[in-house]
Amino acid sequence: MSHVSNAVSTGKTWLYAKRGSAPTSTSYDCSGYCDIERPEGGTWYIRLEGRSPYTDTTLTADYTAPETPPHMGHGATVNNWPPRLPTSTAYDCASVKPGRVRQECSIPSPQAGDWYAAVRDQAGASVPILRASYAMTPGEQLPALTSHVSLSGQKGPRYSQKQWKLEVPPGQSTLWFATEHGTGSVNLKVKRGGRAVDGATLDCATTGTGNLKQCTFANPQPGTYFVSLTLAANSYNLWVLPSFR
16 A cells, blocks of 8 residues: 655645656546555656645655455455455456445466455445355366256345256257246356356356246257356245256
């Protein structure tokens, strides 16, 4: 974090800061009272502009080294975690659902090592909860579906998500997944060989409102198919129907 501020005894001033070159009133990285999260290394230039005659101005600039973020074990939860190392322009993954209470970021085949996450408040959120988990294989910890066996009574709040997997043997002519019954609005995502998450290349994805959705595949390739059910509205007593033949 870096901080730049000024104080005057009389008059009015305005401050601009920019990395790499002198700022102007139209080209700057920060203006006014500047707190710059995760500033890039290099030379920063400051411009102090008088908006009226002023006297006895004091300009203050400092920076602090980044804090070490708390460690999150597999499946751990951290409450009230402030923004950390990723920035709004430097990241490996960012959620893409502005305005939603639930945000998520899925990274297929992540590299080994320490991963850092940042939560940025855009609408006065309080008591954020951050959860992190990983799977050694795409299907790890996912419940398995069985062909021609319906899952009844599925329910959940808006923006919640449920995931399953289905093993499809060779020689099948048709594969389909469907939702029916119940109330609410849902969408299906299906992917063969990897989890059906946002950002992945999907084999099927339904859109729109309602709770009657279907993904159908003719002459499906054998393998593991991953199914994701996203609840676009509060939903109750849904049935998920997997089938191949």
